Amino acid sequence: MKRLIWLVMGALAAAPATAQELKIGFLAPMTGIFAQIGKDMENGFQMYIDEQNGNFAGAKVTFIVEDEEGKPPVGVRKAEKLARQDRVHLMVGGLLASTGYAIAPVSNRVKTVYVLSIAAADDLTQRDLKQYPYIVRTSWTSSQPHHPLGAWACENGYKTVVSVAADYAFGHEVLGGFQKAFEDCGGKVIQKIWPPLGTKDFGPYIPTINRNADAIFSLMVGPMALQFPKQLQEAGIKKPIIGGGTSYDEFVLPSMGDEVLGHVSALQYSAALDTPRNREFVRKYREKYGKVPSYYSESNYTTAQMIHEVMKQTKGKWPGPEKFIAMITKLKLETPRGPVRFDDMRNPVQNIYIKKVEKKKMHGYDKDELWNTVIKTYPDVSQFWTYGKDKFLKQPVYSRDFPPCKYCN
Amino acid sequence: MRTTWILLAVLAVVAAAAPFAGPFVILLLAQVMVLGIMAMSVDLLLGYTGLPSLGQAAYLGVGAYLTAILATEFGLGLGWDFWLVVAMGMAAGAVTAAFFGLFAIRASGVYFLMITLALGMCVWGLAYRWNSLTGGDNGINMRGRPRLGELAFANDLVFFYVALGFFLASYFALRLLVASPFGKSLAGIRERELRMRILGYNTWLHKYIAFVVAGAFGGLAGVLWAHLNGIVSPVDVLLPASVDALLMVVLGGPGTLVGGLIGATVVVFLREYLATLVDWWQYVLGGVYVLTILYLPGGIMGLFKGGGKA
Numbered sequence: 001m002k003r004l005i006w007l008v009m010g011a012l013a014a015a016p017a018t019a020q021e022l023k024i025g026f027l028a029p030m031t032g033i034f035a036q037i038g039k040d041m042e043n044g045f046q047m048y049i050d051e052q053n054g055n056f057a058g059a060k061v062t063f064i065v066e067d068e069e070g071k072p073p074v075g076v077r078k079a080e081k082l083a084r085q086d087r088v089h090l091m092v093g094g095l096l097a098s099t100g101y102a103i104a105p106v107s108n109r110v111k112t113v114y115v116l117s118i119a120a121a122d123d124l125t126q127r128d129l130k131q132y133p134y135i136v137r138t139s140w141t142s143s144q145p146h147h148p149l150g151a152w153a154c155e156n157g158y159k160t161v162v163s164v165a166a167d168y169a170f171g172h173e174v175l176g177g178f179q180k181a182f183e184d185c186g187g188k189v190i191q192k193i194w195p196p197l198g199t200k201d202f203g204p205y206i207p208t209i210n211r212n213a214d215a216i217f218s219l220m221v222g223p224m225a226l227q228f229p230k231q232l233q234e235a236g237i238k239k240p241i242i243g244g245g246t247s248y249d250e251f252v253l254p255s256m257g258d259e260v261l262g263h264v265s266a267l268q269y270s271a272a273l274d275t276p277r278n279r280e281f282v283r284k285y286r287e288k289y290g291k292v293p294s295y296y297s298e299s300n301y302t303t304a305q306m307i308h309e310v311m312k313q314t315k316g317k318w319p320g321p322e323k324f325i326a327m328i329t330k331l332k333l334e335t336p337r338g339p340v341r342f343d344d345m346r347n348p349v350q351n352i353y354i355k356k357v358e359k360k361k362m363h364g365y366d367k368d369e370l371w372n373t374v375i376k377t378y379p380d381v382s383q384f385w386t387y388g389k390d391k392f393l394k395q396p397v398y399s400r401d402f403p404p405c406k407y408c409n
Numbered sequence: 410m411r412t413t414w415i416l417l418a419v420l421a422v423v424a425a426a427a428p429f430a431g432p433f434v435i436l437l438l439a440q441v442m443v444l445g446i447m448a449m450s451v452d453l454l455l456g457y458t459g460l461p462s463l464g465q466a467a468y469l470g471v472g473a474y475l476t477a478i479l480a481t482e483f484g485l486g487l488g489w490d491f492w493l494v495v496a497m498g499m500a501a502g503a504v505t506a507a508f509f510g511l512f513a514i515r516a517s518g519v520y521f522l523m524i525t526l527a528l529g530m531c532v533w534g535l536a537y538r539w540n541s542l543t544g545g546d547n548g549i550n551m552r553g554r555p556r557l558g559e560l561a562f563a564n565d566l567v568f569f570y571v572a573l574g575f576f577l578a579s580y581f582a583l584r585l586l587v588a589s590p591f592g593k594s595l596a597g598i599r600e601r602e603l604r605m606r607i608l609g610y611n612t613w614l615h616k617y618i619a620f621v622v623a624g625a626f627g628g629l630a631g632v633l634w635a636h637l638n639g640i641v642s643p644v645d646v647l648l649p650a651s652v653d654a655l656l657m658v659v660l661g662g663p664g665t666l667v668g669g670l671i672g673a674t675v676v677v678f679l680r681e682y683l684a685t686l687v688d689w690w691q692y693v694l695g696g697v698y699v700l701t702i703l704y705l706p707g708g709i710m711g712l713f714k715g716g717g718k719a
Binding site for chain 1: 433538545547548551684
C-alpha cells in the first residue's frame, strides 16, 4: 500500500523532484530464492531512514523499493523504471555481482547515480570504473576480504586447500582473491570444485574432494550455505573449513547448527564486533526486526548514513550526480563495521575481520547462540590488498581460470 | 482480413500516442512488440501446427547472444550493418531450430513439450557455462544501441517504432505463410496428422519447416531483445522465458497470430507495470491465466471469434 502512495506521489510530481526532496530507488530481490536477503537489505536502509524520521538534513526522503528478483535483466528493467518513471535522484542496491555489472550501464544511460550497496563485482571499481562515472560502491569487492584470508591461512599453517565455490562471477572473484594471496605466501590450491549457484545437493561434489588437503575453502551463497556444512559432516569429512564471507554471514548463521562451530571466514562486518557503535546497532536492529543484522543490513544502513552525510554538507539540497559522487567518496565515517573511507577508485577502504563461528552469549543476550567471533582484524584494507593499485590492475579480473590452478592434477 | 485491419488501426493509434507516453511506458511498449514477435513464432507452432514448444527462448537466446557478441567483440551491427545482424540473427535461430528439429519433430504431444524443454536448457547451459564466449552468469553488457544515419535507436521512441516495424513485417510474413497452401496443410496436421499422411503429405517435413521458420522469428526477436535491454543474460534463455511465450499465446488465443501480441501486452503490463504498484501482481497474472483456460479456451481472441480458430 505504501508503495502505491509513493507511486501516486511520483506521478503527481512529474517534474524532477524539488530541492528539498530526496528520492531513493532501492533494488533488492523481494521474490525468489534470495527474497530473504533482499528483506535484510531493505530493513537496514529503512532502519536508518526511520531513525532520522525520513528527513536527511532537511530533505524529505522518498524510498521506493523495487523487486529485482536476483536476475540481472530484471534488475535492468527495474532500474530503468526507477530512473524514468519515478525520476529518483539515486539508485541503491542490487544483490548479485552479475546484477551490479548489469545495472552499471543503466546509470550511464539515465545519468543517475548508482550506489552499489551490496553487489561486489570486482571490476566495477577496478578495470571498468572509467566507463561508469555515476557509480560508487559502499560495500566491498568480492576479493577484498579474501586476500587477507589467504594470508591468514598461511600464517596458520595451512599448506594445501581444496576449494568448493559457487560457479558464478562472485564465486570466481572470491576464490581468486583467496588463491592469489594464499599462493603468494606459499600455499597451494590443489583442486577447484564448482557447483552451480543454488546447488542444494552436494552429493556429486563431496566425494571428489581430495582427502590430502589441509583444509577446504568454501564459498556458498544464501540457502547453499546451510546445506554444504551439513552434508560435509554427514560424509564424515572433518577437515578445517575456511569460508568466503557469505558462507557464514549472519543471514545464514541463525539457521545453522553445531556442524559449523570453528569454521573460519572473512568479511568487513561481523555482528559480534565488540564496539559500542556496533553493539547499539545490533540491539536496535534486533529489537525492530527480531533478528541479528547481517552484513546485508549493515551495509545498507551504512549506505543510508553516507548519503545522509552528503546531504548534511549540502543542507538538504541534492548536489547533482557528479558532485554527489565527488562528495561521497571524500567521506570518512565511523560506522557499525568500523572506520570507512574511500580509495580513489570509489571503493571503501575498511577493516577486514577474520571470524570464527562460536557458540556463546554476546551483547548481553542471555541465550547461547552462534556468533562470528572476530579472531583477527586487518585494518585499512583496500581492494588492492598489498599489491598496489597499478600492479594489481595489470592482472586480469579473477575468473574461473585466473589465477590458474597450477597445483591441480 | 478484418482482424488485420483492426490490428493496424490499434497499432496506428498506439504509435500516434507513443510520443506522449511516459519514458517507461515507451520502453514497455517496445518490449511488447519484441515479445509479440516471439509469441507469434510460438503461435505458428502451437496454434497452427499443434506443436506446444517449451524451448522457444533458446532461439531468442541464440539471436540475442549473437547480436551481443558481434556488437561487443567486433563492433558489428551498430550502424547500417544492423540489417546484416538481423539477417544473421534470423539465420542463427533457423539453423539452431533446424538442428534441434531433427530431434524434436519425431515426438508429439507431451513428449514434444519435454524434448523442446530439454533442448532449450542445453542452450541455457551453454550460455551459463561457456564463460569465454557468453560471459557466463554475468551475461554480456552492450555498449549502446545501433545508429543508422540519422536514426538513433538509443532514443527509446525511435526504438519502439523500429520494433513496431519489425513486428508488422513479421506479422505479414507469417500471415502470408499460414494463408498459403503450406499453412493450410499445417492446419491439417494439427487437426489430424494421420489423415494428412494417408493423403500423401510428408507431415514430418511440414512440421520441420514450420519449426525452422519459428526458430528464425525467435532469432529475430532475440536481436531486438538484446538491444532493448542492453544486456543478454542466461536468465533470458531460462525456462520461464519459454513458458511466458507459450502462455502469452494461450492467453491471447492460439492460431490467430494477433493473439500473441494481445497476450504479450497483458503479460508485460501486468508484470512490469502492475508490479510497480502492488506486491500481489503475481496473483492477478495467475488468476488471469486460470480464468482464460477455464472460460476462454480460444484465448482473448476467442471472445471475438467464438471458436478461436483462424
